[in-house]
Amino acid sequence: MTDDDLGELRRQVRDLVGEWRDGDRFRPVCDAWLRSYDTEFSRALADRGWIGLTWPREYGGQARSNRARLVVTEELLRAGAPVAAHWIADRQIGPAVLRYGSPALRERYLPLIAAGAVTFCLGMSETESGSDLASVRTTARPDGDGWLLTGGKIWTSHAHRSTHAYVLCRTGTGGDRHEGLTELIVDMSAPGVTVRPIVDLRGEHHFNEVVFDDVHVPGDHVLGTAGNGWTQVTEQLSFERGGMERVLSTYPLLAATVDACADRRDADAALGEALARLAGLRGLAWRIAGELDAGQAPVHAAAVLKDLGTEFEADVNEIARTVLDVEPDPDADGPAGLLAQGLLAAPGFSIRGGTTEVLRTIIAKGAARSPRRGGDELRELTDDVLGGHGGDPEGLPTLWSTVHGLGWTGVSVPESAGGSGGTLTDLAALVRGLGRHGVSLPLAETVLAARQFAAAGRGLPDGVATVVTGDGIAVTGGRLRGTAARVPWVAAARTLLVYAGDETFAVTADHPGVRVTPGRNLAAEPRDDVTVDVPVTDGMRLTGAAPAGTVRAEAALLTAAALTGALETAVEHTRQHVTTREQFGRPLLAFQAVGQTLARMTAHTLLAGTALDAALAGPDPLRVAAARVLTGRAATLVARGAHQLHGAMGVTREHPLHLSTRRLWSWRDENGTQQFWARTLGAALVPRGSAGVWSWLTDEETDS
Template sequence: MQTFDIKPYEMPAAARELRAQVRDIVSAHEHRFDPVRRANCWVAIDPEFSRALGAAGLLGMTWPKEQGGHERSALERYIVLEELLAAGAPVGAHWIADRQTAPLLMRYGTAEQVDRWVPGVARGEVYACIGLSEPGAGSDLASVRSAARKDSEGWVLNGQKVWTTGAHIAQIMIGLFRSEEGSERNAGLSQFLIPMDTPGITVKPIIDLSGAHDFNEVFFDDVRLAEGALVGKQGNGWAQATAELSLERSGPERYLSSHFLMTEFIRRLEVQSDAGALRLAGRMMSELWTLRQMSMAVAARLAEGEDPAFEATMVKDLGNSFEQAIPQLIEQQLELDLSSEEILEMLVAYELQVAPSFSLRGGTREILRGIIARGLGLR
């Protein structure tokens, strides 16, 4: 049976200066930010802001300088992410590329793949999407049926991906395809680096309940790729994709992407408070702090080259539950009129519409709790 392994960590000496730097950049750009979308900011897109972060050295922070990085520590990067999410800054353009696509390429990719794409990610100019979920697979990635067939000229892709965040702005996708005909479950899967302007790719929007366009369907019709499009080893896609999910599941976006809503709730308590609302604020902050300690413990292990998949899964599940509850608890406590154009009311109304998706992205709750149960020796 596994336990949640807490690694000791200390905040870096540069923490105070880093926080001030991020706050200055946010202040210079926030006149453009959509106030409502700040309650789900890590999917909000603002390429100008992404390029500003790249110019300031706040993307690719931990990467080698020869790949356009800055060789900062993982905890320094974590501090920057905390500040951006707490401020509700629109980081959706670069988020996936910086969080997992470029690190995946540096770990498994070829020198050509790294040199072609990774420096652009560090500049805030190259954006990526993840080709995992499919209509018949969902979060059960072992059911992936989209196929990659090898021929004398390279690879031919056919199939469909769904719920693909940011595919409409991304230049590249890391896609999981079944590369061995007749294979089943987690065998015979490979990952591919796919330029999104390749002929045969069609991106169709999925509009969510709030009217926002974050998700997409992506269709592959005889999409031809060079042999060098394979990422890592053929047939090793399952291991690579699950390692990548540790980066996706453990970050501060799993408990901070709604932080702007909490901030506005606490501001409201300055003029409209009662004992029940104050208790709710205290409860939220205590849960937030606990999740932060758990998430940073995972970050410390990732920084040491470990793969804390079990702990990352726990952070993701608990963080999703926390964030999904926030708008409901605030609305019930303050008995808000959600038709009002006051900022708190608009934020709660928006968050109630998008919060159900929180437990889908990065793996559904049912899948995650199965992983946790196995880690605890319960199944």
């Protein structure tokens, strides 16, 4: 099997999981990666080379990609399989040994981990430290050719079952408390190690308190360099945060809920929104895996995934509880039992691997440090052309002649049809630029019409064009009649592309049978009502144009692009404001509440952009629906957060923030509301059942 055969790898993992599940060798549970422990199952995975999958072959690995590992882990997690025995060693300790361990440590431990023969627990947290790892008090002092380890760790999962522990301890002192920290590999059978059980909310024993009383650790069991532990541990936490276990802890419950609702339509909106969020998070995990394969360290993206992922998997409990109207029952099978498991596990979701507050501090600091990205040439071009032209449109802006002269109105239209060539992705980049700079132009509308003129083999429309769709217009008695509400830019258009049922017509906007009632949206952009009553002629028909549903989906996709651009600028205005404006002698960003809000804005904007990229990658209209749900959610959160952090400065038109936020409030409900797209997604996916939903979620089957 080659490294590109991710589909075959996925099938093999499903076969193994199905064999064990059908043989009653495990029951799917929520939070399985922490709570469901079975060394035999881990060894069955090891026998197939699925532990240490990305490691070099000389250390027992398969030298495969991080995306291959993602395929394995997400198939195990979605099944609620018993993977806890090897999870920490495979996810975190092995990569740390591979990166920082001496050749002797690699040769000793990596093959044993890959074989499922050595298991690890994490010795990080301490009773007085909480999430502040830099305050650890466990110490190690030199002892001949090794160290004597003294202190204690708490909430150490599976310490009573693990053969070894990773321990963060203090071996030196300095002016900076981040100095002098060291990572050790400790044999849990060594004299002086005591493990005391801690029972969790579910009445289960996986937590422990571990006490080290002068435990001898060989000198060659230092991971990396003594005193460099802080740098190493913060990098290792990105391995812990960037995986799908931060998203799929309650997936067995979500799957059971989807299956229970497969024949119901009243839950489409709630489940559709949940599936949009899951698709976005899975897309972010796919991106992180790709960046790891490219040798990058996506610490910021991993923190976002963990933050939004743990929020999602906790929300699954409430979605299931509301949709199914079921009482949690810890002794039941099916959704009631899974709900009980999820509810009792959920308090730990936002704590383990770094609390939500810590993660949002990381995200906020990352946002504050990084200048807004430039990127590709098309982005730079849009910034050059559109910069400084934002504002409320008064009629057709003079900038229109510039973008028309640059050929933007023909982007994604074949050159053979008179267009400028390129793809819909190129057009989306231009529209995203309009959103980023608060510029209102009928670009999307004109190009969408031009694409259909080209498909029909007709010359492109002259000047501004717009698309009129909806159920209000029909052909009756040989006349095209009806009214469509809130159509963009009708008053400025020369040509109307009108859909009536399965037929498409080109109507000149100045036809005597066309009547326009001007209107506008919250951003003062034209949204006009148009009434048509014109005789149908053969010259009006556009044979070969795409169906109305296709054009609506393209319009919705471009709206998502515009929303993403406006999101980026709203976040950027806020970043600049909170890093430069001071209150009580400190920058606003120094206040935790401010940093938390900026982090949420940043995270949801990243997720929206990820969903947009997925929608642009292929012709799947359900990806468009997911992008519209996530950009709509982000628009609400970002606009609210931006105004909260700008205070009084943001509620006037003296500050340019309003050019973004008024567009966010308008565009999130145009070309289909967020609720409409959530219902659309749910209605399409829920009847497929959980197996069909999963197939849709995981349709990338190559490493490219």
